[in-house]
Amino acid sequence: MFEVRDKPEMVERALLVRICADRREEEEDASLLEELGELVSTLGIGVAESLLVFTRSLHKKYLCGTGKAAEVVELARAHECDCIVFDNMFLPSQQRNWEELADMCVIDREEVILDIFSKRAQTREARLQVDLARMQYSLPRLTRMWGHLDREGGGGKGGGGASRGMGEQQIEVDRRLARTRIDQCKRELAEVRKQRDTRRKEREKQSTPCAAIAGYTNAGKSTLLNQISGADIMAKDMLFATLDTTTRAIELPDGQPLLLTDTVGFVRNLPHRLVEAFKATLEESVLADFIIHVLDASSPEIEKFYKTTMEVLEELGAGDKPVITVLNKIDALNDPVKLAGLEVSFPNTISVSAKTGEGMDTLMARCSEMLADRVTTRTYRIPQSRGDIPGLLHRDAKVLSTEYEGNDMLLTAIVPAAIAGKIAEFCVDA
Ligand SMILES: Nc1nc2c(ncn2[C@@H]2O[C@H](COP(=O)(O)OP(=O)(O)OP(=O)(O)O)[C@@H](O)[C@H]2O)c(=O)[nH]1
């Protein structure tokens, strides 16, 4: 039976490797390798050593040359590792070549991220999205999974004929099963998405403005939403804590309602397959009226994180949305000079601490400004005969004051544009 293997569950100790062809990018390569270390640790795998391997050109078989490849394997053995994790994205054939050479489990960055996503996915939609991405990843790699049938059952050299057939037959069966499951998964996803679309249309009908909280993983997005809305979303010091979007309604200082959505965090070199898979979930950013981009001000990588998030937003088609950029975790910055520097590098940002609540007022005020053209403050003279209008304003606007003049009611309110249009004839200050 075709199953996507949870390989990382079977290994304990890894050698991490990033093969790079350009020494000028050494700094970026080193930081990616460090991040891979965090991703791998997230899966509970120990890291024996991290290694940058430079190669003059990228080779087809192992990406690096044969000599370098042999050195990597030797080092992994010396450390008694049971797997090598590469930060590079491998072709299925390259992964197989490495596994044959090393005779141990070989994982690439995409598989690591897929496995983390798989562990975290909770709602049906997230589960289906991850399953689909994993099956699509595994399909061209089935040969590798059943390779052992050919090797083990062979009965020594020369006796491989029958067993080779066994492996191949198994692969054929698995491929068919995999394709059937991929189709089924796609159908189920389409169904779940239809329901999500219905919910979204409901929201649009109410024309409540919405904002998406986006940013690099671990930036503090969930903490921020919890702080603003009093929600209770899991916020943890780990990568990809959130895989499902959560939406909360809040009221801005000017009385406008705003829907705030927490989204999946981004990471550099996010496998394209996953961006595809999570498009439906990430679409919340595309559909939002504006985006709150959360940056971890305490991270030395802030510039790169900023760039990655902007790139992913672009890829999702949300590149032209208005953005409020937030420098978060300022409580963790003990150097005021550093904060001042960041505020220069990222002009127009709001410095906050989602943990302590500092800066939330400014952030909320900025959110109101973002929606300023959606509301106006108006005074209405409402005759007694139109008792329905005060009701409407109390429900859909923020009533600031009510007075009586003879039989008329004078009512001042912050009104959404849609409502203002409907009752314009009663307005006395337009
Ligand atoms: N010191 C400090 N820590 C913070 C602040 N905001 C968030 N954190 C911590 O940063 C870590 C990540 O926070 P999350 O809110 O889970 O981050 P996220 O952006 O939702 O992460 P993902 O869901 O993984 O993308 C947690 O340990 C939080 O406690 C802050 O303002 N100050």
Ligand SMILES: [Mg+2]
């Ligand atoms: Mg989160």
